Amino acid sequence: MIRTRNAFMGMVIGCALIASQAHAAEPATPPAEWADYVAQVRKAEAIQDDEARCLAYPDLPGNQWRPGAAKGRCSILRKPALSLDEIDALLASPDGLAELERRFAALLDAHYQQAEQREQIFNAFEVFNESERAGKVAERWLKAAPKSAFANTAVGAHYSEAGWKARGTRWASETPDDNFKRMTENFGRSVPLYLEALKIEPRLSVACYRLAGVGRNSSDALQQFALARCTKADPDSYFVALERIDGAEPRWGGSDEQLRSAVAYAAARTERNPALGALLGEAAGYRPKMADDLGPVADDLAAAVRMGPSGSLFHSAGLGYRKKRQTWEAYAFLSQAVRFRPGDGDFWYSRSLVLSDMVHDVAGARSDIQRALALEPENDSYLYQLGRIVNQAEGYVAARPYFKRAMKGESREEAMQQYCLSFLMPQVEKQADACTREWVTEFPGSVGAWRTRALYLLRFGTTTPEEALQAFAQFERMADGTANDQAALKLMREELVPAVKAAQAKGGKGATNGKGK
Numbered sequence: 001m002i003r004t005r006n007a008f009m010g011m012v013i014g015c016a017l018i019a020s021q022a023h024a025a026e027p028a029t030p031p032a033e034w035a036d037y038v039a040q041v042r043k044a045e046a047i048q049d050d051e052a053r054c055l056a057y058p059d060l061p062g063n064q065w066r067p068g069a070a071k072g073r074c075s076i077l078r079k080p081a082l083s084l085d086e087i088d089a090l091l092a093s094p095d096g097l098a099e100l101e102r103r104f105a106a107l108l109d110a111h112y113q114q115a116e117q118r119e120q121i122f123n124a125f126e127v128f129n130e131s132e133r134a135g136k137v138a139e140r141w142l143k144a145a146p147k148s149a150f151a152n153t154a155v156g157a158h159y160s161e162a163g164w165k166a167r168g169t170r171w172a173s174e175t176p177d178d179n180f181k182r183m184t185e186n187f188g189r190s191v192p193l194y195l196e197a198l199k200i201e202p203r204l205s206v207a208c209y210r211l212a213g214v215g216r217n218s219s220d221a222l223q224q225f226a227l228a229r230c231t232k233a234d235p236d237s238y239f240v241a242l243e244r245i246d247g248a249e250p251r252w253g254g255s256d257e258q259l260r261s262a263v264a265y266a267a268a269r270t271e272r273n274p275a276l277g278a279l280l281g282e283a284a285g286y287r288p289k290m291a292d293d294l295g296p297v298a299d300d301l302a303a304a305v306r307m308g309p310s311g312s313l314f315h316s317a318g319l320g321y322r323k324k325r326q327t328w329e330a331y332a333f334l335s336q337a338v339r340f341r342p343g344d345g346d347f348w349y350s351r352s353l354v355l356s357d358m359v360h361d362v363a364g365a366r367s368d369i370q371r372a373l374a375l376e377p378e379n380d381s382y383l384y385q386l387g388r389i390v391n392q393a394e395g396y397v398a399a400r401p402y403f404k405r406a407m408k409g410e411s412r413e414e415a416m417q418q419y420c421l422s423f424l425m426p427q428v429e430k431q432a433d434a435c436t437r438e439w440v441t442e443f444p445g446s447v448g449a450w451r452t453r454a455l456y457l458l459r460f461g462t463t464t465p466e467e468a469l470q471a472f473a474q475f476e477r478m479a480d481g482t483a484n485d486q487a488a489l490k491l492m493r494e495e496l497v498p499a500v501k502a503a504q505a506k507g508g509k510g511a512t513n514g515k516g517k
Contacts, residue, residue: 025360034328037061041335045367050077050342057339060314060332063306066270069277070309073340076119076238076275081107084127088137097144104150108203112234118273122206122239128157130165149201156193156207160214162186167217187214191222198229205234212243216252223247238275241266245282251290259283278340280308289316295323302333311341319350327358338368345372349382356389365389380409387418396422413443417452424456432456433463440471450475451488458496465504472497 030038040058047053054074059065082090082103090096107124110117128134138154145151163186166179191214197207208230215223227247230240241262248254248262263283266276285304288297289312298320305313318334334351341347348371356365366389372382387402400422406415420439423432436453443449454475457468472492479485 027361028327028359030328030331034332037332038328041332042364044339049079051075051079053342054339057336060305060309060336063309065307065309066267066274066277066280068274069270069280072118072238072273072275073278073309075116076123077340077342078120078123080123080125080127081120082124082127084134084137087127087141091137091140091144097141100141101145101148101150108201111237112203115273119238119275121204122209122237125153125157125206125210128154128161130158130162134158135162147200149197149204149207152193152197152200153204153207153210156190156197157210159186159190159193160210163190163214184218187218190214194226202229203233205230205237205240208233209237209239209243212247216243216247220253236269236273236276238273238278241269241276241279245279249286256283256286259286278308278310281305281310281313282308285310285313285316289313293323294320296320298324298326298329302329305333305336309336309340311337311339311344311347314340315344315347315350318354322350322354322358325358327354330354331359338371342371343375345375345379345382348372348375349379349385352385352389356385356392362389362393366393378405378408380406380411380415383409384411384415384418387415391418396425413446416442417446417448420452424452428456428460432460440474445478447475447478447480447485450478451485454492455488455496458492458500465500468500469497469504 029035037058044053044056044058047056051074054077055071059070082100087100090100093099104121104124107117107121111119111121128138135155135158138151138158141148141151142155163183166182166186168175168179191211194207194211194214197204198211208226212223212226212230215221215226227240227244230237230243234240244265245259245262246252248258250256250259254262260283263280266279270277270280281304284307285301288294288300288304291297294301294316298317301313301317301320304310305317314333314337318330318332318337321330321333331351331354334347334354337344337347338351348368352365352368352372355361355368359365366386369382369386369389373379373386376382383402383406387399387406390402391399396418400419403415403419403422406412407419416435416439420432420435423429423435433456436449436456439446439449440453450471454468454471457463457471475492476489479489
């Protein structure tokens with residue numbers, strides 16, 4: 001019966017629990033107090049260069065930032081003076097090594113002498129990440145110039161970044177022992193390189209800054225030594241002040257008093273380096289950002305970022321307002337987060353969720369999640385979100401590849417649900433049988449899996465009546481009082497199960513054998 005088929009499809013859609021309820025929703029219009037801000041954000045988003053986009057962004061309304069704090073923080077986003085390709089090319093040319101050393105020496109001098117070039121020596125070493133190629137280029141440089149402070153720091157940066165990559169962002173209790181082993185090995189390789197760089201060029205605060213970070217995660221003595229060297233050589237550096245603050249946090253062995261002292265240190269130097277003004281909310285925001293539930297502390301986090309434009313605190317505040325369902329506050333604070341930390345995929349992901357689920361801006365949500373995926377192409381949470389968005393815009397079949405890729409990670413259960421449903425909507429495909437079977441086998445405790453499997457088998461009769469009735473019995477035992485479950489049970493009990501039993505009595509395969517009555 002057509003009615004049975006339509007009811008079946010409705011049950012499947014209901015059990016999906018998809019956010020694509022936004023299919024019919026018009027994009028939300030910001031209220032008057034946020035309208036101008038939102039318009040300026042959207043205009044700035046068209047700019048590709050990170051620093052230029054940051055400068056074009058509107059500041060958060062009602063902030064008490066020190067003069068130049070936002071501009072100074074935006075300068076941290078400037079592209080490195082030389083790309084890895086350019087460094088590689090210089091090392092391959094006859095006079096390239098001398099030119100490379102000259103360029104880095106000029107960046108170091110400018111860091112101390114030219115306000116507009118402050119911190120750019122730190123940015124220059126960002127190209128030496130954990131990648132194999134970055135390591136090879138750095139090693140070539142060090143082999144050609146073993147007494148170069150810059151070459152030693154480049155190789156050290158590669159190893160310490162590999163260490164941080166191995167460490168990951170999970171709590172220690174959730175991090176495999178092998179990761180800690182690789183972290184320790186890579187950190188250990190970086191330490192003598194940084195020490196050699198400081199011996200050759202004591203002003204190269206990049207080396208002691210990175211060394212302090214390694215110490216923060218491995219050795220108090222090393223951390224204190226490195227911070228003392230940095231503070232002596234480069235007391236007004238944004239990165240040095242940032243490491244002082246990070247090291248003073250209670251989670252790294254510091255205290256609230258030490259954290260307040262580290263922030264006061266930065267506050268006393270903002271006239272000499274305005275970028276330090278971005279750090280002034282870190283003490284006020286520390287305890288709130290560590291809360292398990294950010295909703296109740298959203299206003300506290302908002303107060304902290306009004307002291308100084310911190311990307312991480314903006315992110316936490318935005319998540320808090322998202323939890324409180326305050327749409328435009330969530331959008332506003334998360335927009336500031338991606339403004340100041342565009343290299344963090346989680347920040348784009350968080351704003352994408354707000355845009356898709358609260359603002360109903362499918363195009364904006366898709367743009368944000370694609371930025372996140374450009375940073376982490378195989379992140380399963382990002383792929384799942386892209387699948388949701390594509391489903392809203394183009395339907396399940398178009399979204400299927402993203403759900404399939406998302407099944408490789410921690411989002412496997414949710415992604416498998418959507419992947420299987422893509423074989424049921426808008427039409428039923430033969431893969432639905434195998435997919436729903438795998439779903440209930442791998443996740444036997446999922447009510448949605450059994451509901452979908454039972455509905456599918458009862459309606460389309462692609463297996464024995466006994467298996468279809470067993471799936472129904474399992475779902476019946478697990479079903480709760482939700483509207484979706486109760487509606488599905490009603491359909492099964494009143495129409496699908498009697499039809500299967502009638503077919504069974506006649507020796508048939510199922511209710512309608514997939515063809516309807």
